[in-house]
Amino acid sequence: MAQTSKKDTNTSDETRMETPEAIRKKEDMKKQSEGSSENRKNGRGKPKGSFWHRLKNFTAEAPKAVIIEGDTIRLVPISQETAVIEEFLEKETSILSEISVSVLPETIAGKDEAGSQTLAPPEEIVSVLPETAVVEEHIEEETSVSSEKLKKGLEKTRSRFWARLKNLFSFRRKIDESVLEELEDILIGADIGVKSVQKLVHELHEAWKSKTIIETSQIYDFIKDRLKESLRSLQVDINYAPTPPTVIMVVGVNGVGKTTAIAKLANTFIKDGKKVMVAAGDTFRAAAVDQLDIWSKRIGAEIVKHQTGSDPAAVAYDALEASIARGIDVVIVDTAGRLHTHENLMNELGKMKRVISKRISGAPHEVLMVLDATTGQNAISQAKMFKQAVDISGIFLAKLDGTAKGGFVLGMRNEINIPVKYIGLGEKADDIEKFDPDAFVNALFE
Secondary structure (H helix, E strand, C coil): CCCCCHHHHHHHHHHHCHHHHHHHHHHHHHHHHHHHHHHHHHHCCCCCCHHHHHHHHHHHHCCEEEEEEEEEEEEEHHHHHHHHHHHHHHHCHHHHHHHHHHHCCCCEEEEEECCCCEECCCHHHHHHHHHHHHHHHHHCCHHHHCHHHHHHHHHHHHHHHHHHHHHHHHCCCEHHHHHHHHHHHHHCCCCCCHHHHHHHHHHHHHHHHHCCCCCCCHHHHHHHHHHHHHHHCCCCHHHHCCCCCCCEEEEEECCCCCCHHHHHHHHHHHHHHCEEEECCCCCCCCCHHHHHHHHHHHHEEEECCCCCCCCCHHHHHHHHHHHHHHCCCCCEECCCCCCCCCHHHHHHHHHHHHHHHHCCCCCCCCCEEEEEECHHHHHHHHHHHHHHHHHCCEEEEEEEECCCCHHHHHHHHHCCCCCCCEEEECCCCCCCCEECHHHHHHHHHH
């Protein structure tokens, strides 16, 4: 007689112990398992991918529209969205009314004579929704073009000055002697000038001692206010003559961008509706006369020029005569570029000024010196020497966009007491801005 194996015995015992209900559940599970295997073979029942996997696949499909039905959100192809919306309008009119009031723009939801709100046709809903998003992107406050130019022009100076100052404010909260010393080093490094920095730090020290300011965060506004007050005290507007023409004499050393500065000034006056004449007084350089001639034709200014080597004072005199005869509003007199250390050349400037004054009483009404911002504190030394010869009334600061030394403007009030009246921010005729003390300081600190 064959013996029953131990495995068969255990199986038989388990079968006898299972209830009919347990056996039925086991058979159901077996059928479900077989069904799942069959679905996988037929390509059905594939597990869903991750969210990012599904999102990637969705973006690769045809464009779809979002349809909201109560608490359910559906995506349907664009080609079908009109039909879906029509069906949706029939079923959920009340829900769409609430959406049109709270979500859709006023151009979608119109008003009838009784004042009740009505929905636009589905086509309008489809076409307006994308435009709504575009409008929302432009809600931000717009800044003026000039402010943007100034900020961009001061980018190098700001990164040098503000980066270190910001670190000081971030890591040190309470003011003490070490903070003031570090601040003094930062301001001197920004090319503001020793005298101006010492004065500013002294005022800050007094405010700290009197408990007016306590934390480093207050230093920010304190410095801004003091710098603005210092720059505001100077007259930055052009001093126009009571009776035309207004005569502006432009001086500066070689290579500072004097010719381009004159073209920018002339272009500015022309845009203000004034007739402008340029006197090509740099007769020692043929290239200077040619450049000024090209600029004049480009911007629409008249020009008076002589042969190379002519007397600059004679050119200025002839330009004044012509301006009176032609009804010119502004005459800009160019001068030869020269080193501020050359005494004889500096005396030539004095001679030109005397000739101009004899022909028109009170002229020149402005003597603008063009300074190269890239030279930093050396530009102030040049201004001091020129001021002794021709009594400079204003500064045209050129090439401000190409330097990190623009901070020296903040100290000019204490160094030479000459106001900056214009700044150059590029090579084009329009790359010029009237100097605004508040805008300049704000752009430097932002």
